Amino acid sequence: MPATDTVRIPLPDDRAYDIRIGSGLLDEPASWQGLPKAAAAVIVSNETVAPLYAERLRERLRSVYARVDIVVLPDGEAHKDWASLNRIFDHLLGQALDRKTVLFALGGGVIGDMTGFAAAVYMRGVPFVQVPTTLLAQVDSSVGGKTAINHPLGKNMLGAFYQPERVIADLDTLDSLPDRELRAGLAEVIKYGPIADAGFLCWIEDNLDALLARDKAVLGYAVRRSCEIKAEVVGQDEKEQGLRAILNFGHTIGHAIESGMGYGKWLHGEAVACGMVLAADLSRRSGLVPDGFVERLRALVERAGLPTAPPKLGIERYLTLMRVDKKAEAGAIRFVLIEGLGRAGLHAVPDARIAETLAAHGAA
Amino acid sequence: MPATDTVRIPLPDDRAYDIRIGSGLLDEPASWQGLPKAAAAVIVSNETVAPLYAERLRERLRSVYARVDIVVLPDGEAHKDWASLNRIFDHLLGQALDRKTVLFALGGGVIGDMTGFAAAVYMRGVPFVQVPTTLLAQVDSSVGGKTAINHPLGKNMLGAFYQPERVIADLDTLDSLPDRELRAGLAEVIKYGPIADAGFLCWIEDNLDALLARDKAVLGYAVRRSCEIKAEVVGQDEKEQGLRAILNFGHTIGHAIESGMGYGKWLHGEAVACGMVLAADLSRRSGLVPDGFVERLRALVERAGLPTAPPKLGIERYLTLMRVDKKAEAGAIRFVLIEGLGRAGLHAVPDARIAETLAAHGAA
Numbered sequence: 001m002p003a004t005d006t007v008r009i010p011l012p013d014d015r016a017y018d019i020r021i022g023s024g025l026l027d028e029p030a031s032w033q034g035l036p037k038a039a040a041a042v043i044v045s046n047e048t049v050a051p052l053y054a055e056r057l058r059e060r061l062r063s064v065y066a067r068v069d070i071v072v073l074p075d076g077e078a079h080k081d082w083a084s085l086n087r088i089f090d091h092l093l094g095q096a097l098d099r100k101t102v103l104f105a106l107g108g109g110v111i112g113d114m115t116g117f118a119a120a121v122y123m124r125g126v127p128f129v130q131v132p133t134t135l136l137a138q139v140d141s142s143v144g145g146k147t148a149i150n151h152p153l154g155k156n157m158l159g160a161f162y163q164p165e166r167v168i169a170d171l172d173t174l175d176s177l178p179d180r181e182l183r184a185g186l187a188e189v190i191k192y193g194p195i196a197d198a199g200f201l202c203w204i205e206d207n208l209d210a211l212l213a214r215d216k217a218v219l220g221y222a223v224r225r226s227c228e229i230k231a232e233v234v235g236q237d238e239k240e241q242g243l244r245a246i247l248n249f250g251h252t253i254g255h256a257i258e259s260g261m262g263y264g265k266w267l268h269g270e271a272v273a274c275g276m277v278l279a280a281d282l283s284r285r286s287g288l289v290p291d292g293f294v295e296r297l298r299a300l301v302e303r304a305g306l307p308t309a310p311p312k313l314g315i316e317r318y319l320t321l322m323r324v325d326k327k328a329e330a331g332a333i334r335f336v337l338i339e340g341l342g343r344a345g346l347h348a349v350p351d352a353r354i355a356e357t358l359a360a361h362g363a364a
Numbered sequence: 365m366p367a368t369d370t371v372r373i374p375l376p377d378d379r380a381y382d383i384r385i386g387s388g389l390l391d392e393p394a395s396w397q398g399l400p401k402a403a404a405a406v407i408v409s410n411e412t413v414a415p416l417y418a419e420r421l422r423e424r425l426r427s428v429y430a431r432v433d434i435v436v437l438p439d440g441e442a443h444k445d446w447a448s449l450n451r452i453f454d455h456l457l458g459q460a461l462d463r464k465t466v467l468f469a470l471g472g473g474v475i476g477d478m479t480g481f482a483a484a485v486y487m488r489g490v491p492f493v494q495v496p497t498t499l500l501a502q503v504d505s506s507v508g509g510k511t512a513i514n515h516p517l518g519k520n521m522l523g524a525f526y527q528p529e530r531v532i533a534d535l536d537t538l539d540s541l542p543d544r545e546l547r548a549g550l551a552e553v554i555k556y557g558p559i560a561d562a563g564f565l566c567w568i569e570d571n572l573d574a575l576l577a578r579d580k581a582v583l584g585y586a587v588r589r590s591c592e593i594k595a596e597v598v599g600q601d602e603k604e605q606g607l608r609a610i611l612n613f614g615h616t617i618g619h620a621i622e623s624g625m626g627y628g629k630w631l632h633g634e635a636v637a638c639g640m641v642l643a644a645d646l647s648r649r650s651g652l653v654p655d656g657f658v659e660r661l662r663a664l665v666e667r668a669g670l671p672t673a674p675p676k677l678g679i680e681r682y683l684t685l686m687r688v689d690k691k692a693e694a695g696a697i698r699f700v701l702i703e704g705l706g707r708a709g710l711h712a713v714p715d716a717r718i719a720e721t722l723a724a725h726g727a728a
Contacts, residue, residue: 039694082446093517096688096695121485123690124512124523125603148488153457158485160524239489324460326487330403331460 004028005220007227009143010235015163019143019227023216025170026056026131032064035165036127038100041065044088044115045106046075049133052176057106057131065102069095073111078264080110080150082158088118099123102165108134108181109141109268113156116147120162130164133173135185135219136269139192139226142167144234144247150263154324155255161239169227171220183305184269186211187250189222190300191276192229194293195246198342200225201300208303245327246344249336250276253310253358256321260313273306282349282357283337293338310363315355318363322354368392369584371591373507374599379527383507383591387580389534390420390495396428399529400491402464405429408452408479409470410439413497416540421470421495429466433459437475442628444474444514446522452482463487466529472498472545473505473632477520480511484526494528497537499549499583500633503556503590506531508598508611514627518688519619525603533591535584547669548633550575551614553586554664555640556593558657559610562706564589565664572667609691610708613700614640617674620685624677637670646713646721647701657702674727679719682727686718 004022011017025031041061045054050072061068071091073084092101103126105115112130119128130142148159174182189211193201203225204211210218230247237244254275257266266274280294298308313321319333327334332348339345358364368386375381389395405425409418414436425432435455437448456465467490469479476494483492494506512523538546553575557565567589568575574582594611601608618639621630630638644658662672677685683697691698696712703709722728 082450086446089515089522090517093515093521093688096692098693098695099690100693121522121524123521124510124525146488151453151457153454157457157487158453159488160485161488320460324457326463328460329462329464331462 005224007224007231009163009231011163011238017164017166019167019169019231021138021169021171021220021223021227023171025168026053026173027060029060029063031168032060035064035129036100036102038065038102040067040069040097041102041104042069042071042092042097043104043106044071044073044111044118046073046111048075049107049111053106053133053173057104061104073114076264077110077150077258077268078262080114080263082149085114085118085149088115089122092122099126101126103128104131105129105142106131106133108132108137112137112142113146113148113159116145116162116164117149117159120147120160125162127165130167132167132169134177134181135174135223136181136188138169138174138223139185140188140230142169143227143230145238155259155263157324157326169223171216171223174214174219181267182212182214184267186304187269187273187276187301187306189226190304191247191249191272192226194276194280194297194338194341195249195336195344196229196233196342197225200229201341205300208300212304245346246336248327249338249344250279252322252325252327252333252335253278253318255325256313256318257311260317260321261311266307266311270307273301273304274308274310277301277308278310278357278361279335280338281361282335282353283339285353285357286337286347286349288337288339293341310358310361312363315358315364318358319351319354369588371588371595373527373595375527375602381528381530383531383533383595385502385533385535385584385587385591387535389532390417390537391424393424393427395532396424399428399493400464400466402429402466404431404433404461405466405468406433406435406456406461407468407470408435408437408475408482410437410475412439413471413475417470417497417537421468425468437478440628441474441514441622441632442626444478444627446513449478449482449513452479453486456486463490465490467492468495469493469506470495470497472496472501476501476506477510477512477523480509480526480528481513481523484511484524489526491529494531496531496533498541498545499538499587500545500552502533502538502587503549504552504594506533507591507594509602519623519627521688521690533587535580535587538578538583545631546576546578548631550668551633551637551640551665551670553590554668555611555613555636556590558640558644558661558702558705559613559700559708560593560597560706561589564593565705569664572664576668606710609710610700612691613702613708614643616686616689616691616697616699617642617682619689620682621675621677624681624685625675630671630675634671637665637668638672638674641665641672642674642721642725643699644702645725646699646717647703649717649721650701650711650713652701652703657705674722674725676727679722679728682722683715683718
């Protein structure tokens with residue numbers, strides 16, 4: 001069993017925090033010590049994850065908090081909305097829980113984003129802890145303080161930058177992850193290679209089979225290295241004034257796919273995987289990377305069992321969906337493009353080139 | 365006509381901002397210069413205020429922003445909810461307005477709180493400007509960065525600390541204010557005396573008739589002095605870790621009245637006025653102030669035409685409503701009590717003493 005790794009997110013004003021990565025962390029008393037004191041804790045989870053881990057977490061938290069409640073939300077991206085968020089508030093206010101109450105996000109990216117946003121706005125801010133149980137949440141969404149819900153007109157459009165107190169990534173919880181979700185999580189792992197670390201891209205290519213076979217040591221390294229890269233980026237640019245945008249490689253088209261297909265049809269990681277292939281091709285068409293890079297990334301995405309061809313939503317619909325992307329400015333759609341292996345940046349791309357790329361990949 | 369006064373809110377990390385107070389500021393080009401650049405601005409107002417000032421503000425902003433939209437919400441505290449907030453988001457996303465878009469809150473406290481909260485969460489934060497048109501908003505709610513909406517189970521329960529770029533308090537907009545709202549605003553002016561400045565309390569007593577007669581110079585001083593006191597408190601404790609709570613003198617019972625009666629029945633200032641009289645009596649019953657102080661404050665509140673007796677909601681109902689107050693902790697209701705003229709602090713008060721005070725004032 002691998003030892004516990006700790007990655008620290010360096011942030012000013014007392015907001016720095018640790019990501020702990022390892023096996024058996026859920027049952028490790030140290031995971032829950034040293035958190036903010038409070039009369040009550042509330043575990044927020046979903047219908048799929050709660051039956052697996054919520055009672056175990058509650059037992060552990062009972063040694064720290066006099067009262068531990070559990071709020072169970074419906075599962076899936078389609079429920080990442082105001083109605084679900086309000087179920088958390090209804091519980092907190094219905095039970096008159098005060099503004100020291102600590103929230104625990106037990107689940108994947110949807111639960112983490114919603115619980116974090118609930119913590120950001122309940123009484124203008126209560127502490128929260130991320131307990132990610134999916135690969136995607138462990139390598140990406142639980143780290144860095146982006147919280148949000150979806151709006152019918154756009155993904156993650158309403159939210160806050162709000163940092164957790166701690167992230168506890170228990171690798172054992174990945175045992176219960178459906179294969180499709182494991183693969184979706186790998187999309188975000190793959191992402192870190194092209195944008196920040198050419199060597200890590202090679203390592204993923206070499207270890208993809210072990211990752212798919214859920215080798216715990218290999219998964220542990222993938223989670224740690226992903227978190228290290230994210231920590232470095234977020235530490236430099238917490239509120240996405242510039243650099244942090246590179247973490248959105250593949251996300252402009254990815255979000256359009258998720259929103260255009262209806263939230264939940266494609267998993268977030270699947271949409272991002274396909275978005276990365278198209279953004280790589282946009283980088284090539286912008287003269288930033290050689291032909292070979294697009295094919296290399298496409299091949300890796302395919303080997304991971306992830307989609308490489310976009311759904312046929314029509315070019316105009318894609319452009320409309322992408323114009324509400326948070327990175328868009330004054331009507332121009334902006335993409336994270338690869339500027340060379342391990343280096344990325346934000347680029348305004350003319351509509352004609354976007355349309356041509358979408359068409360070449362069969363999106364029309 | 366009085367000259368423009370400027371009060372600065374001192375905050376770290378580039379978040380300091382100015383409150384400009386004076387006559388004619390709405391039409392003063394300098395009011396709108398030096399704000400964040402953007403392709404679009406959106407004025408958020410309500411059905412009452414928009415017909416009076418929205419087009420004038422739009423004309424002024426057109427020299428700065430290529431596009432200026434107006435979103436009109438229903439008027440009143442009863443509409444300070446998610447549904448109204450979402451109308452702002454529907455407009456912003458429906459028009460694909462980007463994350464540089466600047467929001468302008470044109471109206472009273474409800475519009476300011478909702479627009480500020482919308483700005484805090486739209487795409488995780490866009491800039492906003494407060495243009496308060498009520499006395500209450502000019503002396504209190506537009507200043508200090510508290511934003512929120514109500515939840516059926518409690519007032520201002522969902523929100524964020526999010527600072528505006530600037531506050532433009534045009535005293536001329538008070539000309540259109542109904543008398544009842546002017547009086548409600550005076551409640552928050554009166555508040556600053558007991559909690560922070562005994563001399564200001566005397567000044568208010570001496571100038572109350574001129575304030576009620578809307579003497580512009582006297583109103584201007586009341587707004588400026590109120591903002592100075594608030595600036596000093598907020599500068600020391602932006603996120604209400606301690607000191608800032610004193611600004612909530614009268615608000616624990618006040619919020620219970622508003623929530624218990626149904627939002628909008630009592631104006632916020634009316635509820636706070638009554639809450640201050642009861643909190644003064646709680647201070648006396650706690651041995652902190654002499655008998656004379658309660659009578660002095662009651663007399664001033666009464667002269668201002670504000671209510672001094674609480675509605676008969678029943679003691680138990682009051683206690684239940686106050687237990688969800690944001691200042692409550694581990695089940696204990698906490699009040700801002702006066703500790704001597706011009707000095708206040710947060711105190712946990714036993715339920716029995718609260719009940720006895722409520723009963724003495726006819727709340728049963």
